[in-house]
Amino acid sequence: MLETVFNGIAMKNPVVAASGTFGFGREYDEFFDISRLGGICSKGLTMEERFGNEGERVYETPSGLINSIGLQNPGVDAFLREDLPFLRSKDTAVIANLGGSTIESYLEGVEKLNETDVDLIELNISCPNVKHGGMALGIKCDIAYEAVRQVRQICKKPLMVKLSPNAENIVEMALRCEEAGADSLSLVNTFQAMAIDVDKRRPVFDNLFAGLSGPAILPIALRMVYQVCGAVTIPVMGLGGIASWRDAAAFLMAGATAVQVGTANFIKPDICLDIIDGLEQFLRSQGCRSVSEIIGAARQ
Amino acid sequence: MPAKHCESAVVIENQPVADGIFRMVAWWPYPVQAGQFFMVRGWDRFPLLSRPISVHDADGERVVFLYEVRGEGTRLLSEKKPGETVLLSGPAGNGFPTGQIRGKVAVVSGGIGIAPLLLTVKALSGCAVTLCCGFRDKSYGLDAFRPYVQEIRVATDSGKEGHKGFVTDLLDPADFDAVITCGPEVMMEKLARDCIAKQVVCYVSMERHMACGVGACLGCTHHTAHGAKCVCKDGPVFRGEELYA
Numbered sequence: 001m002l003e004t005v006f007n008g009i010a011m012k013n014p015v016v017a018a019s020g021t022f023g024f025g026r027e028y029d030e031f032f033d034i035s036r037l038g039g040i041c042s043k044g045l046t047m048e049e050r051f052g053n054e055g056e057r058v059y060e061t062p063s064g065l066i067n068s069i070g071l072q073n074p075g076v077d078a079f080l081r082e083d084l085p086f087l088r089s090k091d092t093a094v095i096a097n098l099g100g101s102t103i104e105s106y107l108e109g110v111e112k113l114n115e116t117d118v119d120l121i122e123l124n125i126s127c128p129n130v131k132h133g134g135m136a137l138g139i140k141c142d143i144a145y146e147a148v149r150q151v152r153q154i155c156k157k158p159l160m161v162k163l164s165p166n167a168e169n170i171v172e173m174a175l176r177c178e179e180a181g182a183d184s185l186s187l188v189n190t191f192q193a194m195a196i197d198v199d200k201r202r203p204v205f206d207n208l209f210a211g212l213s214g215p216a217i218l219p220i221a222l223r224m225v226y227q228v229c230g231a232v233t234i235p236v237m238g239l240g241g242i243a244s245w246r247d248a249a250a251f252l253m254a255g256a257t258a259v260q261v262g263t264a265n266f267i268k269p270d271i272c273l274d275i276i277d278g279l280e281q282f283l284r285s286q287g288c289r290s291v292s293e294i295i296g297a298a299r300q
Numbered sequence: 301m302p303a304k305h306c307e308s309a310v311v312i313e314n315q316p317v318a319d320g321i322f323r324m325v326a327w328w329p330y331p332v333q334a335g336q337f338f339m340v341r342g343w344d345r346f347p348l349l350s351r352p353i354s355v356h357d358a359d360g361e362r363v364v365f366l367y368e369v370r371g372e373g374t375r376l377l378s379e380k381k382p383g384e385t386v387l388l389s390g391p392a393g394n395g396f397p398t399g400q401i402r403g404k405v406a407v408v409s410g411g412i413g414i415a416p417l418l419l420t421v422k423a424l425s426g427c428a429v430t431l432c433c434g435f436r437d438k439s440y441g442l443d444a445f446r447p448y449v450q451e452i453r454v455a456t457d458s459g460k461e462g463h464k465g466f467v468t469d470l471l472d473p474a475d476f477d478a479v480i481t482c483g484p485e486v487m488m489e490k491l492a493r494d495c496i497a498k499q500v501v502c503y504v505s506m507e508r509h510m511a512c513g514v515g516a517c518l519g520c521t522h523h524t525a526h527g528a529k530c531v532c533k534d535g536p537v538f539r540g541e542e543l544y545a
């Protein structure tokens with residue numbers, strides 16, 4: 001009933017663990033069998049290993065989380081060697097999330113991933129936590145268009161572009177990425193935010209600004225997903241603050257083909273299972289035979 | 301069976317033991333090791349994140365927490381009544397390698413850092429343990445330690461009980477085969493550096509703000525001699541040299 005096809009990839013259900021919130025799956029596999037998930041997005045990968053940012057990295061807000069991890073990751077090669085075989089041993093779609101700061105670094109990363117059995121590449125043009133690059137790509141349509149166009153030319157995998165809610169115009173951005181050859185879109189990444197420690201009279205994060213996620217962003221993320229689904233013809237994975245099956249259903253009804261769950265994994269390690277089971281019960285209670293029956297159901 | 305669990309645990313007891321310090325007992329039928337912790341949640345949506353709380357004691361049926369009310373999360377925990385539930389995820393992290401420790405051991409705490417040390421001294425059954433603990437004004441929770449330690453030395457900031465001054469004044473690491481510590485980072489660093497200088501094995505239990513508590517978010521990363529480590533997954537216990545060499 002929850003079976004979903006996304007860019008030609010058969011998924012058990014439309015619930016995918018979001019990048020950066022699920023490691024490479026191992027930690028959560030100690031709590032439950034991660035093969036039950038529709039898919040897993042890897043932590044954002046870069047060509048070289050990155051240590052990430054100094055100073056505080058996480059800060060809680062009412063209903064939200066601000067993070068400044070700074071793309072800490074072991075590098076694409078180490079991922080392919082040590083983590084991909086583990087993920088592949090699980091019966092779930094494997095999505096490699098590729099970060100970067102220059103177009104060249106994306107191209108290098110895609111070349112490596114081309115030769116592997118990852119199902120899908122999620123191109124993160126929107127990480128707010130890497131100085132120089134990253135962010136500008138996600139904000140300016142023309143820069144994003146050029147990056148996606150060049151990546152598309154060499155990419156042998158389905159290509160999903162992850163959009164930033166900080167884009168100057170989210171609909172325009174989505175359309176340009178589609179035009180540049182994206183096979184699908186995921187949105188949203190985190191919202192640029194900040195926190196100040198009033199006792200120390202200082203910003204909390206060394207990088208000043210960082211990314212807000214969690215339930216606090218859901219209504220805005222949902223609005224953006226609704227708008228983008230109305231504009232493009234390629235499939236969309238919706239995310240931003242999803243913490244229950246109702247939240248997930250809302251994104252599907254807005255037009256997303258699948259959803260990703262990020263920060264909510266921190267609330268309860270097996271929350272994705274609650275969401276999957278909840279969606280299934282909901283569909284049954286509605287007399288639906290397939291999840292596809294509710295996709296876009298709230299669109300007018 | 302999965303190695304870790306996320307389950308609603310029924311609270312058996314939840315009582316103040318001192319001003320602002322509570323002791324909670326809950327059912328937990330799985331194994332737990334000294335120095336590990338749980339991500340604890342005693343509420344639905346707010347606050348967003350669960351809170352890391354160390355295992356104070358455990359017996360394979362029950363787990364005990366000793367916690368200080370600091371903000372909203374710990375305040376909500378303190379309001380839990382017997383029969384109500386808390387959501388526990390864990391056990392998380394690597395605890396103290398008590399099986400590898402022999403001889404004379406100093407167990408050194410500052411404030412609520414005493415929490416993870418009760419199960420620790422119980423696990424050090426073959427060792428001669430000296431407990432050195434620092435508090436602001438008054439000690440708490442020490443009776444539970446007495447059967448398992450040879451000596452208890454107390455320091456307070458105010459001098460109202462025991463030595464007036466730092467807990468680190470109470471011992472010379474050179475007198476011990478190993479030192480175990482949990483408390484404010486400045487205290488642990490001072491002690492660990494002293495241990496390193498005197499070539500005494502030292503285990504430090506670190507604290508960091510945590511989001512996931514499982515090693516997935518990379519929010520608690522710490523530089524160590526062996527590279528970047530997650531305090532929640534690779535720690536919270538580290539060898540002194542890993543942190544301060």
Ligand SMILES: Cc1cc2nc3c(=O)[nH]c(=O)nc-3n(C[C@H](O)[C@H](O)[C@H](O)COP(=O)(O)OP(=O)(O)OC[C@H]3O[C@@H](n4cnc5c(N)ncnc54)[C@H](O)[C@@H]3O)c2cc1C
Pocket residue numbers: 337347351352353354355366367368369370371372373374375412415416506507508509510536
């Ligand atoms: C591995 C680990 C084990 C711990 N074990 C215990 C324990 O056994 N007993 C106990 O009383 N406390 C323990 N703590 C500290 C405890 O997690 C925090 O006091 C708690 O999260 C505060 O939550 P709150 O909502 O009550 O306060 P908040 O409003 O979140 O914070 C109040 C104050 O506490 C600080 N704080 C919040 N979270 C943390 C944190 N994770 N680490 C350090 N400071 C924090 C804040 O900066 C603020 O100054 C442990 C922390 C860690 C990382």
Ligand SMILES: Cc1cc2nc3c(=O)[nH]c(=O)nc-3n(C[C@H](O)[C@H](O)[C@H](O)COP(=O)(O)O)c2cc1C
Pocket residue numbers: 018019020021043044045065067069071097099124127162188189190212213214215217239240241242260261262263264517518519
């Ligand atoms: C701790 C943390 C780390 C993240 N790391 C990445 C990353 O490496 N790459 C990426 O594309 N998104 C990253 N994200 C963004 C999430 O994948 C997601 O887009 C965002 O958090 C919104 O969804 P949520 O509210 O469900 O968390 C990260 C988010 C968090 C909270």
Ligand code: FES
Pocket residue numbers: 509510511512513514515516517518519520521530531532533
């Ligand atoms: S708290 Fe998430 S990695 Fe340690």
